[in-house]
Amino acid sequence: MTVTGADQDATGMTARRYWWWDRRRSVVLDVGLALVSALECALEGVGFAGDAGLPVPLGVVFGLVVGSALVLRRRWPIAVVLVSIAVTPAEMAFLMGIVSLYTLAASEVPRRITVVLAGMSFAGTLIVTFVRTHQDVANAADGDFRPGPWYVPLVSLFMSLGLTGPPVLYGLYIGARRRLMESLRERADSLERELSLLADRAEERAEWARTEERTRIAREMHDVVAHRVSLMVVHAAAIQAVALKDPAKAVKNAALVGDMGRQALTELREMLGVLRAGDAGNARERERQGSVASAVPLAAVGVAAAAAAAAEAEDGPCLADLEALVGQSRQAGMVVELSVEGDPVACGPLVEQTAYRVVQEALTNVHKHAAGAKTWVRLAHRGSEIAMQVENGPSDGGAADAGLPSGGNGLVGMRERVTALGGVFVSGPTDAGGFRVSAVLPARPRGVS
Known part of the structure; x- marks a missing residue:
C-alpha cells in the first residue's frame, strides 16, 4: 500500500490504516454497531418471516445480512441508507436507519442527495407506521380504546419525525463542526507557514x-x-x-x-x-x-x-572642511589647487560627507601612487547637483616614494558611496599621464533627508 501525506499523523509518523478506517477505535465502533444492528435485525426477522410465510431461519439469516451492512456506513453511506429504506416495510433495521442517516448527513455527500434520501426515509417510515398503526387501531376497535381520526396520522408523523429528524440534524451539526475545525486547522497551518x-x-x-x-x-x-x-x-x-x-x-x-x-x-x-x-x-x-x-x-x-x-x-565631515583637508595635503608637500564654482546649495549631511570622502580618498591615492604630482581639486554647485573632480598630473620622478601599501579598495569604496546616493562616478587615467576622479551627486537624493 502506498503511503501518502494524508496517512501521516500530526507528529509526522506514518499512521496505520485499517481498510477505509483511519483509527482503530473507528473499527471497533463500526463493528460493534454492526453486531448490535445484526442482532436487532435477526430478532425482527423472526416476525418478518411469520408475516411473510417464510421459514424462521431464513428470516433470521436475512436480518443478520441486512444488519451487518451497517459496518460499511463510512465507506458507502448512501448504500447503507438505501438498504435501511428498502427494509422499512419489513419493520426492521431501526438502528441502522438512525445511524446511517446520521453518517450520511455528517459526510461530504452533496446536501441535495442527503435531503432526497432523508425525505425517502421519512416517507417510507411514515407510510409503514401509518399502515401498522391503522391496523392496530382497527384490531382494538372492539375494546374500550376508541381514538379519534387524528390519532393515526399524528402518531405516524411523530414516529417518522423521531426516527428521521434527530439523526439528520445532529449529523449536519457534526459535519459542519468538523468542516469548521478542518478550516481552522488549515488556517492555523497557513498562518504558521506565513510566520x-x-x-x-x-x-x-x-x-x-x-x-x-x-x-x-x-x-x-x-x-x-x-x-x-x-x-x-x-x-x-x-x-x-x-x-x-x-x-x-x-x-x-x-x-x-x-x-x-x-x-x-x-x-x-x-x-x-x-x-x-x-x-x-x-x-x-x-x-x-x-x-x-x-x-x-x-x-x-x-x-x-x-x-x-x-x-x-x-x-561627520562636510564640504566646509575641504579647505582644511587640502591644507593637510599641502603641508605634506603636495601642490594642490582648490577651486569652488557656483552658489552653495543646502545638502543633506550624507551628501556632504560622501563628497568629502571622495575628495579625501582621491588625495590619498595621489599620495600613494603619484608622489610629488600637482593636483587640482574642483567643486561645482549646479543647482540640484554637486560635482567634484580631483585630477593629478604625472608623478614627479624626483619625489621620494613613501612606500605606502594599497589594497585596491579606494576606488571601489568611492563608487559604492556615490552610486548608493544615485550619483555618477567616473575614474581613469588622463592623456597627460595623470589620473582623474569625477563624481556627481544629487543635492537631495530620494529617501535621504
Whole structure:
C-alpha cells in the first residue's frame, strides 16, 4: 500500500490504516454497531418471516445480512441508507436507519442527495407506521380504546419525525463542526507557514543589513585610516629627511603627525561610539518586547538603524572642511589647487560627507601612487547637483616614494558611496599621464533627508 501525506499523523509518523478506517477505535465502533444492528435485525426477522410465510431461519439469516451492512456506513453511506429504506416495510433495521442517516448527513455527500434520501426515509417510515398503526387501531376497535381520526396520522408523523429528524440534524451539526475545525486547522497551518516565511525574510533582511553595515564600516575605516596614516607616513619620511638639516622643520612635521594621529583617533572613537549606542538601543528594545519571535526583525531594524545613525546622525565631515583637508595635503608637500564654482546649495549631511570622502580618498591615492604630482581639486554647485573632480598630473620622478601599501579598495569604496546616493562616478587615467576622479551627486537624493 502506498503511503501518502494524508496517512501521516500530526507528529509526522506514518499512521496505520485499517481498510477505509483511519483509527482503530473507528473499527471497533463500526463493528460493534454492526453486531448490535445484526442482532436487532435477526430478532425482527423472526416476525418478518411469520408475516411473510417464510421459514424462521431464513428470516433470521436475512436480518443478520441486512444488519451487518451497517459496518460499511463510512465507506458507502448512501448504500447503507438505501438498504435501511428498502427494509422499512419489513419493520426492521431501526438502528441502522438512525445511524446511517446520521453518517450520511455528517459526510461530504452533496446536501441535495442527503435531503432526497432523508425525505425517502421519512416517507417510507411514515407510510409503514401509518399502515401498522391503522391496523392496530382497527384490531382494538372492539375494546374500550376508541381514538379519534387524528390519532393515526399524528402518531405516524411523530414516529417518522423521531426516527428521521434527530439523526439528520445532529449529523449536519457534526459535519459542519468538523468542516469548521478542518478550516481552522488549515488556517492555523497557513498562518504558521506565513510566520515561518516572514521569519525567513526577516532573517534575510537582518543579514542584508549586517552586510551593509560591515561594508559601511569598512569604507569609513578605510577613509579615516588610509588618509590620515598616509599623511602621517609622508610627514614621518620628511622628518627623517630633515631631522639633522632643519630641526625646526622636523619639529613642525612631528607636530603635524601628532595632530593627524589625534584626528584619526577622534574619528574612530566617534564611529565606534555610534555603533555601541546602536547596539545598546537594540538590546533595550528586545528586552522591552520580551519576545523571541521579535528578535529577528528587531535585529534587522537595529542593524539598519545603527548604519543609518552612524552615516547621518554623527557629526561627520562636510564640504566646509575641504579647505582644511587640502591644507593637510599641502603641508605634506603636495601642490594642490582648490577651486569652488557656483552658489552653495543646502545638502543633506550624507551628501556632504560622501563628497568629502571622495575628495579625501582621491588625495590619498595621489599620495600613494603619484608622489610629488600637482593636483587640482574642483567643486561645482549646479543647482540640484554637486560635482567634484580631483585630477593629478604625472608623478614627479624626483619625489621620494613613501612606500605606502594599497589594497585596491579606494576606488571601489568611492563608487559604492556615490552610486548608493544615485550619483555618477567616473575614474581613469588622463592623456597627460595623470589620473582623474569625477563624481556627481544629487543635492537631495530620494529617501535621504
